[in-house]
Amino acid sequence: MTDRRGRTLIAVTVGALVLVVLGLTLRSRADSAPEVAAATSSASPTADVPPVIVPGRPGESAAVRPAQEVRDASPPRYNSLDVWFVRMMIPHHQQALEMAALAESRAADPRVRAVADRIRAAQEPEIGLMRGWLAARGLPAEVPGHDHGTMRGMQSPEAMRGLAAARGADFDRLFVQMMTAHHQGAVAMATDLLKVGADLTMSEFANSVATEQGVEIDRMHELLAR
Numbered sequence: 001m002t003d004r005r006g007r008t009l010i011a012v013t014v015g016a017l018v019l020v021v022l023g024l025t026l027r028s029r030a031d032s033a034p035e036v037a038a039a040t041s042s043a044s045p046t047a048d049v050p051p052v053i054v055p056g057r058p059g060e061s062a063a064v065r066p067a068q069e070v071r072d073a074s075p076p077r078y079n080s081l082d083v084w085f086v087r088m089m090i091p092h093h094q095q096a097l098e099m100a101a102l103a104e105s106r107a108a109d110p111r112v113r114a115v116a117d118r119i120r121a122a123q124e125p126e127i128g129l130m131r132g133w134l135a136a137r138g139l140p141a142e143v144p145g146h147d148h149g150t151m152r153g154m155q156s157p158e159a160m161r162g163l164a165a166a167r168g169a170d171f172d173r174l175f176v177q178m179m180t181a182h183h184q185g186a187v188a189m190a191t192d193l194l195k196v197g198a199d200l201t202m203s204e205f206a207n208s209v210a211t212e213q214g215v216e217i218d219r220m221h222e223l224l225a226r
Contacts, residue, residue, distance in 0.1 A: 078199035083139060085193045085202060086130045089186070089209075090141055091148045093123045093130075095155060096182055099163060103175060108168040111223055112175055115216065119179070122212060126205070133201065153185015176220045183213040183220075 096119055103116035134141050148154060155163075155178050163174050190206035190213075197203050 078137070078202065079197065081193065081196045082199040082202045083134070083137075085189060085197065085206065086133055087141060087143050088148070088151055089189065090127055090130050092151055092154065092182075092186055092189070093127050095160075096123055096179070096186075097127075098160070099155070099175065099179055099182070102164055102171070106164075106167050106171040107175065109172045109223070112172045115179070115219060115223075116175075118216070126209075129205065151185060152188050153182040155182060172223075176223050180217055180220045183217050186210075186213050187217070 100116035100119040100123075103113050107113045107116065131141055149156060159178060163171065163178060166174050187210045190209040193206040194203060194210070197206065
């Protein structure tokens with residue numbers, strides 16, 4: 001009789017302990033559930049993602065856009081106007097280099113030679129940049145049948161021959177007049193591209209051309225005034 005009561009008491013005690021342990025386990029899981037949910041939510045790639053500031057074009061303010069929208073956006077890398085600008089600016093730069101090369105042996109004013117040196121130092125690498133831009137996109141540099149003489153600022157063959165024939169002060173005067181007009185044409189072309197181009201590299205390049213050649217125009221105006 002005593003043994004039966006003892007076994008009953010042990011069974012009741014074990015059962016109670018099992019219930020206590022089970023209750024503690026269920027309570028622990030319930031307490032940790034909000035933490036797990038929060039961790040899962042914070043791990044989501046779209047949760048609490050800050051907006052992105054998108055820089056504007058030169059002269060335009062920046063814009064704030066959702067990060068997901070920026071990631072999914074696929075703007076064109078370039079457009080036909082970018083290509084046209086590059087193809088026109090290469091021969092435009094080449095003529096400037098031809099004019100600058102004449103100054104070394106013909107200019108009398110050292111300041112004119114200094115202007116010519118700066119033009120060669122700037123525009124030779126820029127031609128390489130533009131040719132590389134076209135080559136990277138599998139685009140030819142030439143435009144068959146196009147008359148480059150119609151571009152703004154381009155000097156006629158007759159004017160180029162007149163510059164080559166001039167010497168001393170006459171050369172200085174012609175060089176400054178012709179190069180000023182040439183630079184003004186390049187600035188106009190670059191400013192136009194900033195309004196319609198799609199390629200970031202070309203927009204930055206056009207902005208550089210407009211800025212640097214605008215400075216050169218001011219310098220040459222000072223030469224003519226003295």
